[in-house]
Amino acid sequence: HSIEQTKVADLPTCDSLNPGSLQLISKLKNPSGSCSVDVSAMWWERAGFKEPCIITACEYVVSLWRPLDTWQWEKIYTWHFTEVPVLQIVPVPDVCNLVCVALGSLEIREIRALLCSSEDESEKQVLLKSGNIKAVLGLTGRRLVSSSGTLCDQQVEIMTFAEDGRSKEKQFLMPPEETILTFGEVQGMQEALLGTTIMNNIVIWNLKTGQLLKKMHIDDSYQASVCHKAYSEMGLLFVVLSHSCAKEREALGSPVFQLIVINPKTTLNVGVMLYCLPQGQAGRFLEGDVKDHFAAAVLTSGTIAIWDLLLGHCTAVLPPISDQNWSFVKWSGTDSHLLAGQKDGNIFIYRY
């Protein structure tokens, strides 16, 4: 069994990228005065009717927007925060009418569930967890995983929600002896969970038993990797990582995403593909999202770049608009749209 070694994704020049592959279909202006931090799309049900809604997060305000005709949006709920600012939205797959948010300054201090009272339609927020939280991820099957505490008392906890969004049960996973940076689901394997660690390891848990199955060391060339997508095929584990610390290498350009393959039985692994910036583009990974076989990233240059992970190269580059750098980008979970946000609260919705 041998596998192709790291191949550098093609590096087309900017001019050869198809700018028409992104079509602006709607714009959403958040009038809140504070800095815009995140966006997400989710299903929300009102009066027995489920709609694909958009959630926007500013530092102290999270809003839910429902679609009107002709790609206009109406704000229907707003949750306010007074003491701790919002850091990120944490979507929980398979849950309707509930979204989680992580709050904190530099590190996450709280995770809260945002929902609405079924009696009077008023906005409600429930504190799910507080403390020194290092990483959080919403999982399929209405679950939320988080790691908290310091190295000697690190806790990895899975919370399962009931259909109505209320927290139902809690379970703990065996902690690795190193700080967890990010979590990642393994597509199609509901009982498997991955974590990346500060020591450049990828760990695997069995979520049913809580067992820590394996710790796999990956190439030290890229530190602080974020796990965006993982799937198992033919006994091998394929993982898409992003690298915010990757340095530009003359021959390769700037690697933003990487596909690695791991044999979980032996922990041996190798890079399969590096997804680099096209020639003429500079910058490192700032923030990004992967859905199906498409990866999108905001670069430190303020530009958004998109890769087709199967084709192996960058397919679109979206420069800053109105002289405003992009600050975050998400694939919509409800359709094939790209949600791109700027710090001033403007959200642009593109069809890709």
Add this chain to the structure above:
Amino acid sequence: CSGADLGPISLNWFEELSSEASL
């Protein structure tokens, strides 16, 4: 491209690692 040996592969790696971890 050159090959890289990742060692013996098992299609049931998740079940096997779970059994090993239970021992």
